[in-house]
Amino acid sequence: MKNDSFIIGLFYDRCYLPICFVFRSMRVSRLMLVTLRDIPADAEITSHQLLLRGGFIRRVTSGIYAYMPLMWKVLKKITAIVQQEMDSAGSLQTLLPQLHPAELWEKSGRWQGYTAGEGIMFHLKDRQGRELGLGPTHEEIITNLAGEILHSYKQLPVCLYQIQTKFRDEIRPRFGLMRSREFIMKDAYSFHSNESDLKSTYQRMDNAYKTIFSRCGIDTVAVDADSGAIGGAASQEFMVTAEAGEDLILISPDGSYAANQEKAVSIPSPHEPLPEGDPIEFNTQNQGSIESLCLENELLPSQIIKVILMIVQIENGEIQPLILSLRGDQDLNEIKLANVLSSLLKKDVLDIQPITSEKLKSEGLQEWPFGSIGPDLNDNLLEKAKSWNKQFLRLADHTAASLEYFVCGANKKNSHRNFVNWKLIGGIPLTFDIRQAKEGEASITDKSQKLKSCRGIEIGHIFQLGTKYSESLDANFTNESGKQEPFWMGCYGIGISRLAQAAVEQNHDNAGICWPISIAPFEVIIVIANMQVKEQKDLGEKLYLKLKQANVDVLLDDREERAGVKFKDADLIGIPWRVVVGRDATSGKVELIKRNKRETELLNIETAIRKLKSEIMTNDG
């Protein structure tokens, strides 16, 4: 991937954009603009409300939206930026099918998981009865293609991308375009002959993503992420920080560490050591919680081993009971647990659930002493289980395993043990990091840095997939020594439609949206205050024409509305620059207003044009 497109990158912007747009100017009277004064009842977050009120989107059915002309312009502007940066990072644009044959997904082993039960893939049968799925992602298609076309290491590396509609039958669509069932996504896939080449493309994508988001005028933070169902090694998410975000992220103030809480690691707070003593059992009636146990016995949570019982459904159909030991002041991170389990068992984990009395009953088991269970709960409790494995899998978090002496349940009702050590109860179980990192804990990059938490909207995700898909789909190339080898793969996504809404979430005020100029539907809106006044109308039309000629993306509000209505609408739809042609039109003067700052200048028309041209040039890209 020689970067000979770098030169194009230098003058990408204004010479490129005009080609992308059929119209760069418009009259509000012809725009089919319908704004709403009331907030639609089913919109919860601000960005969703504003997009609906501004006439950018309309809901067609749950999680499915129509992009109205203003929105489509925004999406095309984002798309253009993404295309430019992907091209200049050396990737090739393609367009892959949306209908995928089931066979490919069966081959990768994902058909079942993606369609059965609560699977997220829309799927259907054609007239021949062949099964098809609507693509939620394109690893199968692209890997298969690469396997057919790329035969030699000499053809590598290759990076392909596409921008198109994807489908996911989300269990709970919400927040407008944030989590919709049909959405626009840019996805890219790279193919390499070795891991280090993959890493360098991954790095290049990391950089390209940072450029893309900054050109789109949004603040993002890159965080370490769990690679989830898609699998693979390293992965990073790009988050727009916003209260409405669905993810919790942890960041060290100096910026040296940032991670999704699903994945985050930290230095746990130190525990309060328990003095050495002879093991004793003590009565703990009504002390089933860590809190009550501490309160009644002058203990601290970090002196107690908390035991969590769970059952895991494994892909081979086995159901494995788990005993997890955590330090009392720590919480379980189920994502980490799932990852530990699948690598430990070398199989996919389908489901993890707590063991409850109901579950015991349906297994035909007696009640267990919940609330006072210790890490050494006896395996013989499982003897009569109908479908569960007959032996517990025992795991501990590092924080629990490193305690010398501790308090734990005695495996009898209302009874705990004090001054216990691991030797006494059969040794330390397999130990992993399965705890939830939390705000206030020290960063692993620098102990003096205390992690801070905030919410984020994931708008991009890059992965080093490795050979997972190329192996399962049998996509190989011939390496330098003439041997067949699966591709090293990376994949890189950006939620285009989600990004557009996240930009609104990050850029708005009480009056409406404040689009960053690079992705605004128009750069300038001219408001003719009173269409009845000939001087105003004529001057407005003249200015409109001149800005069009100057290649400015301009909108003219020529409606026969009162000025107030037009001002409100202009604020709502969030065009970055507004020119009001009003009272001073007779003396050839207009007002120039910057949407996000509300600064007003009275200028003659030529000066206004000059200023707009220079402001837009410097702001754009």
Added chain:
RNA sequence: CGGGAUGUGGCGCAGCUUGGUAGCGCACUUCGUUCGGGACGAAGGGGCCGCAGGUUCGAAUCCUGUCAUCCCGACCA
């Protein structure tokens, strides 16, 4: 799938308790007066009251079922 809520013109809502054949604000149309921050007056148009069944002389209203939407959770490249 579990918990909660709501379905009445394009949008926001009232009416339902106590059954009598649908109303308000915004938007829309026409006319007039207004005209720099969502004007005023007058006159209009538009509703299978989510759907189906039941009770009743009569159902938006009561009963049963069903569907849809939204919120919380589970789920989620």
